[in-house]
Amino acid sequence: MSSFVVSKEDVKNFVDAPCVSDQEGIMFVYAAPEEVLKSILPPHLTLVAPVICGYVVQIKSPNFGAPYMESVVYTVAQHGDIVGGYSLNLMLHGPGAEQGVIVGRDCCGIPKKYADEMELRRMGDQCTAKIVRHGVTLMEIDLNLTGEYNAPVAAGMIGDPEPGDVGTTCSFFHKYNLTQTEKGNCEFSDLKMVTLDMANTTQTWDKGELSIKVASSPDDPYGELEVVQPLGAAWFKNSDCLMKKTTEICELDVDATMPYLMTGRYDRSMMGHKGTYLNI
Template sequence: MPKVRYGPRDLEAVAQARESAAKLPDLWSTGVHAVWETDPDALAQVLPPPLKPGAKPHVRATINHVDIFGTPLGAAAISVACAHGDEEGWYSLVMPMTTERSLIGGREVFGEPKKLAEVTVERGGDAVTAKVTRHGVTFAEIRGRIGDELPTPAPYVKTDWYLKFLPAVDGHGFDADPLLVRCLRTEKTRVLYAVDGEVVLRESALDPIADLPVRRLVEITFGEKTSDQRGEVVARLDPQAILPYVHQRYDDPAQVHDSVEDPDAH
């Protein structure tokens, strides 16, 4: 009898897939990293409880290109500095990705706010431009000229926080308590350059990063980095406290329930 591909896989095959994933080599990304100081009140408004603003009102944007065994991937993340108790870290507002495969794992496993987008990093001589575009709007752009090579920092551990939740089947709240996920990444850098440039944020109703304006540019760098990733659930959260932040994950909250407006209703 022919094997039906939608049928169950044996446990040995499942274990082999998990073991293979655990042995992936370092995947080095090339891209631009920017940090800027923003409006502290604006930053505080985007943080769901129990996260609080960090010591400095910083926003962090990374726009990268990765070659995964010959397959190109554009990957970006825009996050705000925050703290959970005494631990400082970053809360990601949006993580644009160019492929469905890179989007699915992060969203379903860690609760990462990944969305499909156009993510590009272009270098011509000393000039570099990195962009994130969705629905025809380039809402984040980092551009400038690459300058002096910088000492590469020692490997360090970066903490990211995510909300993981499952909207309820009946359209009211969640099917289970939302979770606060703590993700630790050990980042390694093999080359790093200073960039003399600017961060340009453009108005987008669907990706309103422009609400976190650049008040003071802290740094822009260009380099090659890699990191590992391990996460854990650190808290079950109050559903009523998290409901006001669900819209951060979706372009339109109605898409959670596949709502379609009747064009003849007006």
């Protein structure tokens, strides 16, 4: 039975070594406008390559909740000697989406939102994916499993692993405090950049040619990430993906940095832009 008071053991075991096991879906990469990517990176990060990478996956066996679907769009950035992915936004959908948002956003500072709809399909060598939010199809993916990427450079961005390979990744995220003051306004404080190290084990990796479209909703500017050239994609399965550790890298100025972090986490209605939503 659940209770509003849990044991000390429950507190100790909260999100212990989070792992998203039995993961299946599409990994992709495409060339995007260099000037745009530079303009939307926080000033403490430097663009490494003018590309957008991402995935749309079903996570069948997370160890912190029910199954859910997840997508991400990120670019490759650098801070000092550290090179990693900088995620602009993740979308989640399905029974375990709430737990996925809590673990990612609260524990690791990941910019997550809820999608209205996510689809992921494979029939033979034809694969498709779709992300919908606020009535807009933000991303539409078609993947033809030809055995080759659109361009060989894709292998350097999303890899070309063999079954059984264990890959490691590093991602940049941001953590902060949010508090309502005695004046009634909400203020951000204690802003830090962190890195999240992950390890994943590949089961299958089927390469192919990518076709992709992006569009914007009023709250989700995916269309800003224009597709200059599709570079490649793969249908993959991972047996597990372990969130190994989150490490604090540096403290940051709130006023200079928060404008770059808001859109991936919050809608415009939270920033004074009134919206009306009618449900019948």
